[in-house]
Amino acid sequence: MRLALLADEKQYAELMKFGCSPQLEIIRIPVPAIVEEADIYVDLLFDNSPDRVRSWSLIGAPVLFINAVEFRVYIKDQPIILINGWPGFLEREILEAGGRPEQKEIAEKLAGLLNRKLEWVKPVPGLVSARVISMIINEAYFTIGEEVTDETSVDTAMKLGTNYPYGPFEWAEKIGHTKINTLLKLLAEENARYQPAELLTRRAGS
Numbered sequence: 339m340r341l342a343l344l345a346d347e348k349q350y351a352e353l354m355k356f357g358c359s360p361q362l363e364i365i366r367i368p369v370p371a372i373v374e375e376a377d378i379y380v381d382l383l384f385d386n387s388p389d390r391v392r393s394w395s396l397i398g399a400p401v402l403f404i405n406a407v408e409f410r411v412y413i414k415d416q417p418i419i420l421i422n423g424w425p426g427f428l429e430r431e432i433l434e435a436g437g438r439p440e441q442k443e444i445a446e447k448l449a450g451l452l453n454r455k456l457e458w459v460k461p462v463p464g465l466v467s468a469r470v471i472s473m474i475i476n477e478a479y480f481t482i483g484e485e486v487t488d489e490t491s492v493d494t495a496m497k498l499g500t501n502y503p504y505g506p507f508e509w510a511e512k513i514g515h516t517k518i519n520t521l522l523k524l525l526a527e528e529n530a531r532y533q534p535a536e537l538l539t540r541r542a543g544s
Contacts, residue, residue, distance in 0.1 A: 339451060340365065342373035342399075345382040349405075352428035353382070356453035370394055378448060381405065382423045401444055403435065407468045408521035419445055420461045422468055424513050426504075436461035463524050471509055472518050472525075472532075478506035479535035515542040 340363045345353065350366070358364065365373055370381065370393035379399040384390060386409040394402060394413050402416055405423030419437035427434065433449050436459045449456035459466045478492050493505020510518060518534075519542035525532035534542075 339363070339378065339447070340373070340376045341448070342367055342371075342376040342379045343382070344368070344370070344380065344384075348425070349382045349423060349428060352426075353452065355429045356431070358453065359451040362448075362451040370397055372397055377401065378403065378444070380421070382421075382428075384409075384411075386411065401441070403445075403448070407464055408517050408524060410463055410524065417441060418461075420465060422465050424468055424517060426509075426512050427467065431455060432457050434459060434465050434467055436465055464521050468521060469525065471513070472521050475506045475510050475518055476522055476532075476535050476538060478510075479538040479541075483535055483537045510538075510541070518542070 339361060343350070343364055343366050345366070365376065367373060370379075370390065373379075376399070378401045379397075380403040381390075381394070382405040384404045384406050386406065391411075391413055394416060399416070401419065402413075403419045403421045404411060406420050407422055407424055411418055411420070417438070419435050419441050422434040431454055433452070433454045434457045435445050437445065438461075442458050445458065446456045457466075464472065474496075478489075478496075481487065481492060482489060489507040493507050496502050496505045504512060515538065519539055522532050522534040522538075526534070
């Protein structure tokens with residue numbers, strides 16, 4: 339299988355944490371482009387810009403995985419599979435992705451070639467884990483906004499109490515406040531409980 343990949347160095351390192359099967363040939367490309375005999379395209383740098391969407395529409399990739407956790411994505415006639423490519427998530431043993439039911443088999447095959455397992459979920463903004471982590475981070479910002487405690491205490495309590503690898507504020511720094519805020523605002527369009535905390539929005543520079 340030939341994979342055309344758009345990724346920065348950090349994303350590539352996380353994606354390759356467990357190595358890959360010799361049956362998988364990875365060709366890295368800097369921008370959306372046609373790669374001869376590519377079976378799958380993966381865009382971990384997807385930014386939802388009109389130019390990006392237009393490029394993929396013109397290419398017509400046979401299978402396209404897009405890191406689009408915080409976006410609604412519409413690319414005409416394109417078989418898109420959403421993947422959670424937020425910092426820290428690509429290095430897990432389980433890759434989270436979502437698409438149409440008939441796309442699950444190819445997603446499982448790619449996960450297997452990357453020595454991973456696949457968690458197949460509904461293809462909605464945030465998928466599952468990004469929604470959960472974002473809400474935890476949001477609640478943490480509400481907490482310090484109400485002057486209940488400080489960031490260090492919240493991080494320490496969450497790591498000790500839940501055995502999380504990071505506290506909410508550590509997660510926010512690792513993922514990026516803008517990504518979290520963008521996802522929450524998108525989700526809040528349908529459900530007000532996702533409305534981002536004012537302090538989080540300020541940290542995101544919005």
